[in-house]
Amino acid sequence: MVKGAVEDMSPEGQGQVKTWTEPSTIKSKGLRIYNSLARAKVPFHASELVTWYICGPTVYDSSHVGHARNYVTFDILRRILEGFFKYHVHYVMNVTDVDDKIISKARRNYLLDQFLSTASHLNEVLSILDTAFEEEYSKQESKVKAAQKEFDKATSRRKDELSEKIKQEELKLQKIHELNALVKGREDKILANGGKAGIDMLLADGVSDILASYLDAKEGSTVTDLAIFRAHAAKYEKEFLEDMQSLGVKPPTVLARVTEYIDIIIAYVQKIIDQGFAYVANESVYFDTRNFQEAGHTYAKLNPWAVGSSELASESESNFDSREKHNSCDFALWKASKSGEPYWESPWGQGRPGWHIECSAMASHIIGRSVDIHSGGVDLQFPHHDNELAQAEAFYGCSQWVNYFLHSGHLAIEGLKMSKSLKNFITIREALQKYTARQLRFLFVNQAWDKPMNFSESVMSEAIAKERQFQNFFKIVKNVLRRMEIDGESYVKGFENVQKWGQEEEEFANLLAITTSQVRERLEDNFDTPGALQALLNLSSGVHSYLDKRAAGNLLPILVKEAAEYVTQILVIFGLSTANVSNEIGFGSELESRSGGIESLVAPYINAACSLRDEIRAAAKDDLSKAELISIADQFRDYKMVDLGVRIEDSSSGTVWELCDVDTLKNERSEKLRKTREATIKSLQLKIDQKSKDIENFQLASIDPKDCFQKQTTKYSKFDDRGLPTHDSEGKELSKKAMKDAEKLMKKAEIRHEKYKEKLAVQPSFIENLKSEVKDLQEKLQELETCQ
Structure with missing residues (x-):
């Protein structure tokens, strides 16, 4: 191993020189990657077997497109290492199945179900919800103030980051207010519905989260059945793995579930204590950042500017009494349990692992004292990844545990950080209802992996x-x-x-x-x-x-x-x-995935061909028109073949076809039908407008020209034998110009009236027919506009 100096050209540290240990004993294959530890693109050196640890999901809720960005992106990079550069990748991913978020979400869901099963009146639920909104609003106001306070004392480096944080917290505050107003606005309808229908309406649009948060604050400590937490985590772990399979993400070589490694984690924490880099306080264990640095180690290699941020440092300390810490930067390795939380026995008492120690312990146990690649989202740099590095270096007594840290860029939804409270949360399953897995993968391949x-x-x-x-x-x-x-x-x-x-x-x-x-x-x-x-x-x-x-x-x-x-x-x-x-x-x-021999493979296509033949034979017997026969052919192309994953197109050289993803073809068909429907609606509306104008014109033409001016008594007072006005409303004789203009209008009215009489003589009910046509067109338009 040799020391390599890499100049930091990032805006935050321009001109600084950062040291990074470059594994140079293995010749690079020409690949250079952006390494967060060096804050620069550096040569990638590794043996043919590359060890890779990726931070997996905390399984407390459904996975969203931000998760897809992270896991699909690194799946693409893994595939390139394996398929293009010909490395063998030992890919390890953890699943955090015990965590503050999991505990809170599981408890809240349980308490909400219990409350709704015993609530006797809607008025009772509404009353409690009023209090819940007040408390949630007050809690969010405190977060806004805390973010502002953090901003005021922050260095210029972090002003932009914290400014975005303030914006996010203020938006959440606004959403709580809007949600409360929404409930108030539909309160009468909720009470009118009553029963389950009323409760479902009341708790829609995220209102249930407000009520669940309130119930958890009041009664969370009473939840003692540990199976509640495990069942919750198991449900969302299964959902996450299904989502990854749907997106075509290769499975990891090793899946490390935290609850299966508790003994390994406890032993890992004990060794850090023995090394003098952690201490026990009130049955919890904390990492000693001061001792770590005094021993010559560097703390917060990835994001040193975030050190001292109370907002970031407390990210993994939420809902946890940490007043026993020696230093504000210290963080929990083991948390003493409270009522309403799962726990395990340890030398320090009943408790559970801190968030950061899980990854250090499991990656060390599975991979060892040197990890080639560690990856995760950019938002994990501090405190999670920096604390991981500190723990592993304290455990091994080394200066570098990870050789290359890869961080995928942040994903925003229409410019905003994704958040359930902001109502811009798109789950992977929702995204896959609109787009295919390949289209989402094209999105990530078409973006720089390490950029927002x-x-x-x-x-x-x-x-x-x-x-x-x-x-x-x-x-x-x-x-x-x-x-x-x-x-x-x-x-x-x-x-x-x-x-x-x-x-x-x-x-x-x-x-x-x-x-x-x-x-x-x-x-x-x-x-x-x-x-x-x-x-x-x-x-x-x-x-x-x-x-x-x-x-x-x-x-x-x-x-x-x-x-x-x-x-x-x-x-x-x-x-x-x-x-x-x-x-x-x-x-x-999809043909490759089918089994059962040649018969099962070709059966759907032969069945489709036989069905088409039957339709053509029936059409021949019924002597159908050319247009009807073409319609049969088009239905075969657009439905039967599409549903079998075959795209058929007409070309100058004849019909061309290709096998294609069924979902892609169905989406294309839906889009084509949508555009056709919109065009039809537009055409119908134009016809309605035109025919309505014709009716209006014919009704105007039906007026006898003599009556055109004589009905305008507020404008004229005297008229000649033809009905032309001669004097204005005050009895004054009209000017020659006014008389000439009236003459022109009279001639137009006479011509229009003559045409009307001629039309009436040939077709006495033509206006009624026009009105009937408009009515039919309006009915067709309404049917199109209301159909799904």
């Missing part, structure tokens, strides 16, 4: 557009190869044409060579997946260009196939394709 990102309609549209570009590329290539009878098992067919290369082939081959070089260059530069993705898209454009140039000439399909296979290979590495890269091009299909 915003989750919005626009960035998702960009990700989906990239997916469609690749879909179109694969579709065109596969249909070209299919027409030339070149597939994964064909060999001779690819060489039947003239094989001499022309300028087009030389340019194509050069582009492929450039692309492979660019992809390597981008991935070696801190896993630049957006850059690599763009290089692949440039190659796909080159393929389109080559096919266009060779449309009427000698096409060499082997070149096209090689380029498509390379694109597929990289997309497989990114986890964007499930294709078998040895013989398949594209995103892969």
